[in-house]
Amino acid sequence: MILMKDVIREGHETLRKKAAEVTFPLSAENRQLGEDLLEFLINSQDPEIAEKYDLRSGIGIAAPQVNRSVRIFALYVPNDHGDMVEEIVVNPKIVSHSVELAYLPGGEGCLSVDRDVTGYVPRPQRITVKFFNLDGEEKKMRLKNLPAIAFQHELDHLNGVMFYDHINKDNPYFEVPNSHPLE
Ligand SMILES: Cc1nc(NNC(=O)[C@H](CC2CCCC2)CN(O)CO)c(F)c(N2CCN3CCOC[C@@H]3C2)n1
Numbered sequence: 427m428i429l430m431k432d433v434i435r436e437g438h439e440t441l442r443k444k445a446a447e448v449t450f451p452l453s454a455e456n457r458q459l460g461e462d463l464l465e466f467l468i469n470s471q472d473p474e475i476a477e478k479y480d481l482r483s484g485i486g487i488a489a490p491q492v493n494r495s496v497r498i499f500a501l502y503v504p505n506d507h508g509d510m511v512e513e514i515v516v517n518p519k520i521v522s523h524s525v526e527l528a529y530l531p532g533g534e535g536c537l538s539v540d541r542d543v544t545g546y547v548p549r550p551q552r553i554t555v556k557f558f559n560l561d562g563e564e565k566k567m568r569l570k571n572l573p574a575i576a577f578q579h580e581l582d583h584l585n586g587v588m589f590y591d592h593i594n595k596d597n598p599y600f601e602v603p604n605s606h607p608l609e
Pocket residue numbers: 471483484485486487488491504530534535536537538575576579580583
């Protein structure tokens with residue numbers, strides 16, 4: 427199982443690399459990696475397991491964060507209806523996105539960042555994405571609000587981008603035009 431000791435922290439060069447696409451059929455290790463990433467999120471949201479193994483709670487985690495520079499991440503995040511978006515995402519692409527932006531009023535954090543970095547991270551509020559599952563089947567999905575923000579945060583990790591790269595340097599709480607806080 428993935429533990430916090432396996433999560434690399436800012437300053438590690440892998441976090442700033444562009445991760446490589448994977449080919450199908452997946453190697454046993456890449457399949458196992460995808461499963462381990464999702465298992466970490468589920469464990470991290472279970473109060474007993476999280477406490478027992480000292481896990482920080484997560485709704486997303488990307489392979490580069492455990493020092494594997496491949497285009498795989500996992501999501502385990504509630505949507506607006508409280509249903510869990512539970513996905514192992516391989517070779518993702520955003521195919522279209524809304525003009526409207528959204529941001530978390532409390533800002534974002536990151537399992538690879540051991541400090542509070544304040545400020546709004548404006549991202550498209552709605553996205554249409556394509557990716558493959560572990561079996562190489564292509565999936566197309568429309569996401570909005572928290573699942574959309576999480577997907578984009580994880581996709582950033584595959585491109586060596588950290589959430590604070592998006593924060594306005596001059597005014598971290600700048601209300602980007604046409605952006606809405608997610609309550
Ligand atoms: C917003 C939030 N961020 C949590 N952590 N940070 C993360 O997931 C980082 C990724 C997120 C940061 C902003 C968008 C993506 C990890 N990142 O570094 C991966 O690249 C949470 F844990 C969390 N929730 C709300 C839902 N709750 C359901 C019940 O269980 C607890 C859970 C807590 N919401």
